[in-house]
Amino acid sequence: MLDALYNLSYKKSNLISRKYQITSSFTIVKGAGKTGKTSIIKQYLSFLPSDSYLYIDLQDLRIDKAIIKEELPQFCIDNKIHTLVIEAYEEDIDLPNVSAVILSTEEDLHIEGFTRLNVYNLDFEEFLAFDSRYDTLDNAFTHFLQTSSYPELYFVHQDHRQKQLQNILKLSLNPLELQIMMHSAKLLGQKVSAFQMFERLKLQQKLSKDMFYKTFYSLMEKGYLYWVQKFEHSRATKKLYTLDFNIKNTLTLQKDFSRLFETLVFLEMLKRGSEIYYADGIDFYLPKENRIVLTMPFSNEDVLFKKIEGIEAFIIENGVLHVEVVTMNAETKLGLPYAIVDMMPFVKWAIVEGEED
Template sequence: MNTLLDEYYRYDLHNIGFTERKQSINDESTFIYGIAQSGKTSLIKSYLLNHKKSTYLYLDCRDSRLEVDELNRSLPQFCRDNKISILALDNYNEAINLFELEQIILSGEIALELPFQMIHLDLLDYEEFLAFESKFDGTALNHFFQLGGFPAMHRIPSEDRVLYLQSILNRSLEPIEFSILAQASKMVTQKVSAFNLYERLKGERKISKDKLYLHLQSMFERGYLKSLEKFNHPSAVKKLYLCDIAIKHALTLQKHFGRIFENLVFSELDKHKIECYYDEGIDFYLPQRGQIVLASPFANEHALFKKVEALEGFIVSNRVREVIAVTMNLESTLSHPIARIEMIPFERWALGDDT
């Protein structure tokens, strides 16, 4: 085991083309968690490369040569012998024992209960996405629709992106989870129960309800799938969303732009940790802001005014101050007696104070 540890210790880390993220590691022991390809490894390497090479040890715990029992016996002494002050265990395996050290950095898909700084590294929001763009012009938004928020997609040739993402998901998910995600990609923005998914999947493969529910819950916990609760009805069927629209592009041929656009709007709200709910005729209700947000890529003023009229009861009873229709490129302010109505292009909404 010491031979393998020495091999890792002598490696020159590479982090080509790293772009700064909103989240960063400081000098505390840290646990970074997020779905596969959210950028955890790049963040760790960026931090380590700012330190003297002899002071840190980076290990990728997916390496099948790292036999856990031997590693637990050898690692503490190896760190002492080499005066290592920073230990980074990427893709951390809980069977690996932790020990006293100046700084330990771990990564995984789900946060663990440890006395560490916790960093949830989400996929790119639109603001971060722009930092990854080689140039900022009128094509950026269309590029975001195509690539989504996976940082690595900027480095993958366009003809390879679908197979690349399929490969990543196949490696990161159980076979049943991959099937669940593929089915969920066809049902985004719809009201979907676990039973609905079971009914769809049982015709494709043999699976018990209990097993499906277990894996489905795991996918929500890890962040591959997202759900939205109905306002004041926590037991009602939730709306289903993907963590990123690139998954829909990779797993289904459906091209329902309205649903993709709604998922994009949801993702921006979710990444900014904004409390929201759905209701009948309402995509997103933000109670703390007194706002209704509608995903309306091709809205026009007349249709939007009629839609708001249908929501007057909800607006009045919940004291909604503002209705925002997020559009592709239309911008306007409508005069209405009970609430301010604005049409805001996605780009301005995502980069402004409204998210």
């Protein structure tokens, strides 16, 4: 079996480059299902001699894990394997002594000596690389909103994309995980606790508290769900977000563009590893960067003035230097005595945000 896998090679393909690169010989590529981990790994392998590496995907139904565990160390010695790749890695598989090991996982895996590369779905800049046929950024953004941030959906006909995203989630999640995701989609961007989620979900199905909490926090660890904590109020109810802005439209019939837009902005910042909080009247506060990010898709200057008045005390007390107001189209700049306020369209804001990576 290992001989058959060894004879496969990954020549340089037409894979579109992401913002991620494997730069360490010992790397854990961490991310939720279908976020692009495999493409990143195969692009890395495409630059290596085909006889120097062994690629194993434990989710491949043809693979016998028992054989892998038994034969892998000697096989690597006999064939002078330089680079070993194991996708969907499980910790009960001993790693042989080779020069480079690349592992992929959804789990919160830590191994001494390994660098972790966290992979997310496409941000707007990456989407532009995937689909460059649009004559304006506004047209491209409209298409981005209508689709999703999942990479593989850009190779699916638009009539089938929503169904395909449902299929991705069905294949990636067990039944309880999927139920929690469906419920989370209804609460997107809202303040909600795990206990409140459990209380609502148990009205619909028989469910043990232990199993719910285990599954809910597993979805957090895997990167399907995210919480944003209230600034300086660690016990306050957190705001809930999903790994893709279009999951709400995919898993529910509810329409709430403001929540979708807010999630979109959050996900753009998430990739940078920023420390993100919320506060009263403030969508996102990044204390280490002395900035606030507000999402106001259909706003104008008059509404903006009233909004700034409402959070003026917070801005001054916390030394905020920059307030960014993300909109669909509106653009203006306010020079206040205590901070600079930039209102700008998402397409402009996202590109500036991406340059910070």
